[in-house]
Amino acid sequence: MNDAPLLEVKDLVKEFAVRKNPFDKALAGTDLKVHAVDGVSFSLKKGEVLGLAGESGSGKSTVGRLTLRLMDPTAGRVDFEGTDLTTLSEEALRRLRPRMQMVFQDPLSSLSPRMSIGAAIRHGLDVHHVGDRHERNDVVRSLMDDVGLTPADFLFQKYPHQISGGQAQRVVIARALALNPDFVVADEPIAMADVSVRALIMELLKKLKDKRDLTYLFITHDLATAKYLCDRVAVMYLGRIVEIGPKDEVFRHPHHPYTKALLNAVPVPDPGRRRTHELPRGEIPSAVFPPSGCHFHPRCPFAMPACQEARPPLKNVGSGHQSACILE
Amino acid sequence: MSTMSEALLKIEDLSIDYPIAIGTVHAVRGISLEVEAGQTLGVVGESGSGKSTMGLAILRLVRAPGKISEGRVLFEGKDLASLPEEEMRKVRGKDIAMVFQNPLTSLNPLMRIDQHFYEVLKTHKPEIKKAEARQLIVKILEDLGIESRRMGVYPHQLSGGMRQRIMIGLGLVLHPKLVICDEPTTALDVIVEAGFIDLLKRLQKEFSLTIVVITHNLGLVAELADRIAVMYAGQVVENATASEIFHKPLHPYTQGLIACVPNIDLDQQTLTTMEGSPPGLVNPPAGCAFAPRCPHVMGRCRIQEPELIEHRPGHKAACWKITHGELNHHE
Numbered sequence: 214m215n216d217a218p219l220l221e222v223k224d225l226v227k228e229f230a231v232r233k234n235p236f237d238k239a240l241a242g243t244d245l246k247v248h249a250v251d252g253v254s255f256s257l258k259k260g261e262v263l264g265l266a267g268e269s270g271s272g273k274s275t276v277g278r279l280t281l282r283l284m285d286p287t288a289g290r291v292d293f294e295g296t297d298l299t300t301l302s303e304e305a306l307r308r309l310r311p312r313m314q315m316v317f318q319d320p321l322s323s324l325s326p327r328m329s330i331g332a333a334i335r336h337g338l339d340v341h342h343v344g345d346r347h348e349r350n351d352v353v354r355s356l357m358d359d360v361g362l363t364p365a366d367f368l369f370q371k372y373p374h375q376i377s378g379g380q381a382q383r384v385v386i387a388r389a390l391a392l393n394p395d396f397v398v399a400d401e402p403i404a405m406a407d408v409s410v411r412a413l414i415m416e417l418l419k420k421l422k423d424k425r426d427l428t429y430l431f432i433t434h435d436l437a438t439a440k441y442l443c444d445r446v447a448v449m450y451l452g453r454i455v456e457i458g459p460k461d462e463v464f465r466h467p468h469h470p471y472t473k474a475l476l477n478a479v480p481v482p483d484p485g486r487r488r489t490h491e492l493p494r495g496e497i498p499s500a501v502f503p504p505s506g507c508h509f510h511p512r513c514p515f516a517m518p519a520c521q522e523a524r525p526p527l528k529n530v531g532s533g534h535q536s537a538c539i540l541e
Numbered sequence: 542m543s544t545m546s547e548a549l550l551k552i553e554d555l556s557i558d559y560p561i562a563i564g565t566v567h568a569v570r571g572i573s574l575e576v577e578a579g580q581t582l583g584v585v586g587e588s589g590s591g592k593s594t595m596g597l598a599i600l601r602l603v604r605a606p607g608k609i610s611e612g613r614v615l616f617e618g619k620d621l622a623s624l625p626e627e628e629m630r631k632v633r634g635k636d637i638a639m640v641f642q643n644p645l646t647s648l649n650p651l652m653r654i655d656q657h658f659y660e661v662l663k664t665h666k667p668e669i670k671k672a673e674a675r676q677l678i679v680k681i682l683e684d685l686g687i688e689s690r691r692m693g694v695y696p697h698q699l700s701g702g703m704r705q706r707i708m709i710g711l712g713l714v715l716h717p718k719l720v721i722c723d724e725p726t727t728a729l730d731v732i733v734e735a736g737f738i739d740l741l742k743r744l745q746k747e748f749s750l751t752i753v754v755i756t757h758n759l760g761l762v763a764e765l766a767d768r769i770a771v772m773y774a775g776q777v778v779e780n781a782t783a784s785e786i787f788h789k790p791l792h793p794y795t796q797g798l799i800a801c802v803p804n805i806d807l808d809q810q811t812l813t814t815m816e817g818s819p820p821g822l823v824n825p826p827a828g829c830a831f832a833p834r835c836p837h838v839m840g841r842c843r844i845q846e847p848e849l850i851e852h853r854p855g856h857k858a859a860c861w862k863i864t865h866g867e868l869n870h871h872e
Contacts, residue, residue: 441812
């Protein structure tokens with residue numbers, strides 16, 4: 214690990230327009246927008262795994278897509294080794310693409326049903342004209358070995374419907390690694406898998422990271438998984454990072470009331486540790502009309518009048534550990 | 542004569558088959574289970590283990606061509622598997638309720654919340670007056686922590702957590718004795734899930750419910766269940782109290798399953814992994830279904846099927862390697 218960040222995200226904002234009836238629009242007096250990502254900044258060192266954790270609607274997947282510029286941000290920048298991806302031309306971006314890849318949640322919908330899995334893994338190599346066909350097939354076979362798709366020769370010609378869900382996720386991972394990327398965004402890669410398959414995929418991701426010196430942005434709603442797999446964790450709520458830090462810090466000494474609530478709610482696979490949950494009141498408000506000031510204030514047990522006024526900045530609360538709460 | 546520990550639900554040797562083009566899928570293969578009144582049974586397994594099919598079979602909702610090929614489902618001593626359809630319809634909803642995984646597909650998008658409740662009440666109590674029904678609905682919404690003015694909204698106007706609470710409310714409005722929850726929290730976020738778990742525990746006390754929770758989520762059964770049955774390839778491989786299952790599991794599959802789940806309270810360096818996948822259920826292999834993946838497999842496992850027997854008081858498991866109440870690591 215050297216000190217210059219591989220990826221640096223600064224003040225990222227993404228708004229989506231909402232098509233609503235004119236009456237609502239007149240009432241609101243403005244065009245309605247979903248504030249999906251609302252000023253998110255973080256950096257990732259080479260070889261690091263950053264977990265982006267949050268509930269549905271927190272904006273974590275949108276951040277993942279923005280970091281690879283699979284969509285354009287409303288504002289902010291994404292520096293990959295110092296190059297701002299958000300202003301890059303299509304052509305320059307295409308040349309950079311092999312170095313950053315994505316693994317999605319549902320492997321079967323990420324694979325073409327009409328492409329054999331060998332061809333699917335080879336596809337990126339074909340597009341970028343890497344070597345001749347023979348060499349490309351060799352690369353595919355060695356990748357298949359790496360991700361545990363064995364015997365490779367037998368599985369090469371299979372189609373997605375002929376393999377299991379766990380194998381399909383391995384295909385997607387092998388495909389993401391085919392062009393030897395430095396950076397991989399994994400968006401809930403195990404959410405659809407069975408319990409025993411999840412463990413296999415997690416162990417595989419760990420092994421590949423060490424072997425290939427990868428950097429991951431790991432997006433998950435499951436804090437136990439984040440704790441297991443990540444070096445650092447960022448907790449998102451309604452488009453903002455409310456807490457970020459080394460995983461031991463965040464999980465042992467959570468500072469933000471939302472992080473505490475989230476950790477308290479995680480089911481622990483141990484009947485000896487049953488407890489009543491202290492849960493925040495109410496539900497996540499709409500990202501079309503987010504609360505003023507701190508987004509969490511309507512549900513926060515410690516809320517004060519000042520919380521409604523200004524957005525609390527991320528403050529240092531420990532080594533590399535920051536929390537966005539007025540109480541800090 | 543009934544005693545306190547009388548089983549409210551007793552499944553005996555239940556088998557469910559689905560005939561398909563290439564043969565018959567033996568989805569559930571001779572399982573036996575008991576649930577005592579007021580208790581919560583967790584049924585845990587991965588996809589294809591037969592757990593949901595078993596849940597549907599209790600209410601005889603297995604879709605044709607699937608059918609119960611053998612066994613009995615005794616509810617208060619009455620065999621539901623052989624009950625005439627007319628009588629079965631009176632049991633569904635009234636004595637036994639079911640809460641499904643996805644509340645959005647289980648609620649009718651064109652019906653207001655109160656209409657869902659009226660429909661359930663009218664079906665089982667045709668003579669009920671509107672005012673009386675309304676009172677019952679207000680009461681149940683109060684129990685669920687939902688303001689009664691929201692009974693006039695449509696399902697899409699509610700959040701996922703709220704919809705799931707409506708689902709459980711629809712199940713409880715007729716005061717059933719038994720509630721079967723099939724993956725009740727899979728579609729929910731963690732905080733909403735924790736709220737649902739707390740709600741279910743409270744309702745269980747209030748309505749003296751007996752609950753069967755069917756799930757792949759070990760965290761959920763750790764929070765809810767008194768006893769846990771672990772299913773694999775259509776069979777129950779282990780059945781014990783929740784704390785025995787989590788702290789002293791006997792079956793190698795249960796041990797593997799527990800060890801491969803990340804636990805937020807621990808600092809785990811590696812997770813145990815189980816290679817391979819469950820066998821196909823058209824021609825299940827002879828012997829133990831878990832043998833091909835089992836780290837402790839021996840010759841006998843591949844030939845002869847182990848029976849589910851009691852190895853410790855109240856702790857049953859189906860494995861040849863268990864002797865004197867312990868999993869024997871030597872041949």
